Amino acid sequence: MQGVWTPDQVRSAEHRLFARVPEPTVMRRAAFAVAVQCARLLTERTGGVAGRRVALLVGAGNNGGDALWAGAFLRRRGAGVTAVLLAPDKAHEAGLEGLRRAGGRAVPAEGANADTAGIGSEAADALERADLVVDGIVGLAARGPLRPVAAELVRRVTVPLVSVDLPSGVDPMTGSVEGPAVSADLTVTFGGLKPCHVLGAGAVRSGEVVVAGVGITEELPEPEFALLDAVEVGEGWPIPGPEDDKYSTGVVGVAAGSATYPGAAVLATGAAVRATAGMVRYAGPAADEVRSAWPEVVATGSVGDAGRVQAWSVGPGIGTGSSGRDVLRFVLESGRPVCADADSITLFAEDDTMWDARDPDAPLVLTPHAGEFARLAGEGPGADRVAAARGIATSCNAFLLLKGNTTVIAAPDGRVLVNDARQAWSATAGSGDVLTGLIGALLAAGVEPLLACGYATHVHSLAAELAAHGKTGDGGRSEAGAPIGASALLAAVPAAVRAVRDTALRTAAPRAAAS
Numbered sequence: 300m301q302g303v304w305t306p307d308q309v310r311s312a313e314h315r316l317f318a319r320v321p322e323p324t325v326m327r328r329a330a331f332a333v334a335v336q337c338a339r340l341l342t343e344r345t346g347g348v349a350g351r352r353v354a355l356l357v358g359a360g361n362n363g364g365d366a367l368w369a370g371a372f373l374r375r376r377g378a379g380v381t382a383v384l385l386a387p388d389k390a391h392e393a394g395l396e397g398l399r400r401a402g403g404r405a406v407p408a409e410g411a412n413a414d415t416a417g418i419g420s421e422a423a424d425a426l427e428r429a430d431l432v433v434d435g436i437v438g439l440a441a442r443g444p445l446r447p448v449a450a451e452l453v454r455r456v457t458v459p460l461v462s463v464d465l466p467s468g469v470d471p472m473t474g475s476v477e478g479p480a481v482s483a484d485l486t487v488t489f490g491g492l493k494p495c496h497v498l499g500a501g502a503v504r505s506g507e508v509v510v511a512g513v514g515i516t517e518e519l520p521e522p523e524f525a526l527l528d529a530v531e532v533g534e535g536w537p538i539p540g541p542e543d544d545k546y547s548t549g550v551v552g553v554a555a556g557s558a559t560y561p562g563a564a565v566l567a568t569g570a571a572v573r574a575t576a577g578m579v580r581y582a583g584p585a586a587d588e589v590r591s592a593w594p595e596v597v598a599t600g601s602v603g604d605a606g607r608v609q610a611w612s613v614g615p616g617i618g619t620g621s622s623g624r625d626v627l628r629f630v631l632e633s634g635r636p637v638c639a640d641a642d643s644i645t646l647f648a649e650d651d652t653m654w655d656a657r658d659p660d661a662p663l664v665l666t667p668h669a670g671e672f673a674r675l676a677g678e679g680p681g682a683d684r685v686a687a688a689r690g691i692a693t694s695c696n697a698f699l700l701l702k703g704n705t706t707v708i709a710a711p712d713g714r715v716l717v718n719d720a721r722q723a724w725s726a727t728a729g730s731g732d733v734l735t736g737l738i739g740a741l742l743a744a745g746v747e748p749l750l751a752c753g754y755a756t757h758v759h760s761l762a763a764e765l766a767a768h769g770k771t772g773d774g775g776r777s778e779a780g781a782p783i784g785a786s787a788l789l790a791a792v793p794a795a796v797r798a799v800r801d802t803a804l805r806t807a808a809p810r811a812a813a814s
């Protein structure tokens with residue numbers, strides 16, 4: 300798992316690090332890593348470093364200091380470097396001196412012959428002629444959006460841009476953007492990821508993120524939350540072994556859909572069929588439709604007749620009336636792990652007694668989108684979606700999966716996993732029903748609920764991406780992609796599972812050879 304640390308955690312680690320390594324040494328390590336990445340990008344985009352022009356946007360703190368030292372390193376490799384100082388009186392002194400000694404120059408952002416936007420002619424010129432821009436405006440101390448002069452400079456950038464630590468204007472803790480902010484091609488951060496690199500708009504605006512070691516990693520505490528990678532999902536995805544049969548790999552029950560809306564039942568059941576090897580039971584009014592779409596499913600008309608299952612997926616399309624309420628209550632009283640989605644969440648929000656139907660020892664997964672979250676919590680998740688998900692997971696003693704481009708999954712004990720989709724192909728009706736089926740199947744297979752949610756979300760967003768790009772093994776591949784429906788996403792689930800398992804296999808092979 301890849302850890303993610305809050306600015307406060309990084310600050311205290313920084314203090315411990317500075318007690319044994321002088322601050323200027325750490326800063327130069329950070330700056331060197333920035334310079335290496337700038338040189339890589341310059342070479343990729345322009346064929347070299349020497350003779351290229353680099354403009355540094357330099358703010359009032361150490362983030363600007365990193366940019367200045369990076370400029371000094373790039374100058375030594377033959378680039379022409381101009382620092383545009385947003386706060387000339389507060390610019391990092393040693394960094395400025397280092398840049399000047401290396402032959403770089405510094406100009407004020409608001410210098411002489413300012414244009415109508417207040418930008419000095421030398422600064423405007425430096426930006427116009429640059430082959431690459433380095434964003435050292437603000438880092439971990441950032442508060443709020445970019446200020447007007449910084450925003451105007453950023454607006455003028457038309458060449459590749461490298462952010463130091465984080466894209467300026469993005470909230471470091473939440474990744475939210477409330478005004479002008481940098482969109483980086485590449486962000487070089489230090490020691491570990493911060494929330495803004497993986498959450499919300501920040502994830503997009505960070506571009507490619509490179510984590511550089513500066514010695515701080517060993518000082519960092521347990522991460523605030525974590526990301527699963529394809530290897531972990533591929534290694535953990537349940538597959539049948541030689542001793543397994545259809546029961547031992549997990550029987551999942553799906554209670555979804557209605558006579559009017561059978562689609563939710565077909566999608567959720569199909570996802571369960573495609574996720575794991577065990578048996579899928581369906582219980583509800585869409586039994587005929589489910590049977591004809593998925594002949595392998597054992598379908599009955601009601602949850603009472605469904606037979607034994609190891610876990611339930613419940614909710615999509617069951618309605619919020621008395622029959623939906625009875626279905627949810629039955630499933631909760633079964634004492635099995637439950638993934639409750641869609642109408643189930645509304646039922647929990649509307650009827651407090653529903654919580655009493657739960658077996659306190661059976662895990663409950665709730666999978667709201669932002670609107671359903673607001674029903675459950677009394678207010679929307681707000682900018683800090685990690686805190687919001689964690690709060691409800693703890694207060695409801697449930698696993699809370701908050702859907703969106705960045706999905707946040709919180710366990711009742713405070714652990715959090717995040718899945719950043721990095722594309723939005725699954726923003727299509729019915730794709731949530733597919734996710735519910737995947738989670739239920741993994742719960743039935745005995746996967747720990749937090750991981751079940753993490754694996755399912757990872758495979759779900761990968762399936763959407765593969766389907767949109769025609770990379771499901773049936774031809775029609777496309778780099779640009781095209782919109783898909785939930786059925787196409789569902790059809791791509793086996794391709795996504797194969798892809799993560801292949802990645803895990805490729806990673807395991809060299810490890811085995813080396814041992």
Ligand SMILES: NC(=O)C1=CN([C@@H]2O[C@H](COP(=O)(O)OP(=O)(O)OC[C@H]3O[C@@H](n4cnc5c(N)ncnc54)[C@H](OP(=O)(O)O)[C@@H]3O)[C@@H](O)[C@H]2O)[C@@H](O)CC1
Nearest residue numbers: 326329360361362437438439440441442443444446464489
């Ligand atoms: N941790 C690590 O491992 C290492 C960390 N290192 C580096 O240190 C950086 C943190 O440096 P830092 O503490 O000096 O603060 P920093 O972010 O530069 O802000 C400076 C000032 O900007 C201002 N400002 C605030 N908001 C603003 C806005 N929206 N728009 C414009 N300006 C805004 C505000 O000043 P004000 O103008 O309000 O007086 C604030 O005080 C960190 O990100 C990393 O790059 C590396 O050197 C070594 C390894």
Ligand SMILES: Nc1ncnc2c1ncn2[C@@H]1O[C@H](COP(=O)(O)OP(=O)(O)O)[C@@H](O)[C@H]1O
Nearest residue numbers: 668702703704720723725726728729730731732
């Ligand atoms: N913009 C987006 N980017 C990536 N994934 C998204 C986006 N919008 C929605 N999703 C994902 O698609 C699914 C939609 O679920 P949901 O809102 O319950 O849809 P439905 O009720 O139509 O099935 C969730 O897994 C969610 O995380």
Ligand SMILES: [K+]
Nearest residue numbers: 434437463465
């Ligand atoms: K920055």
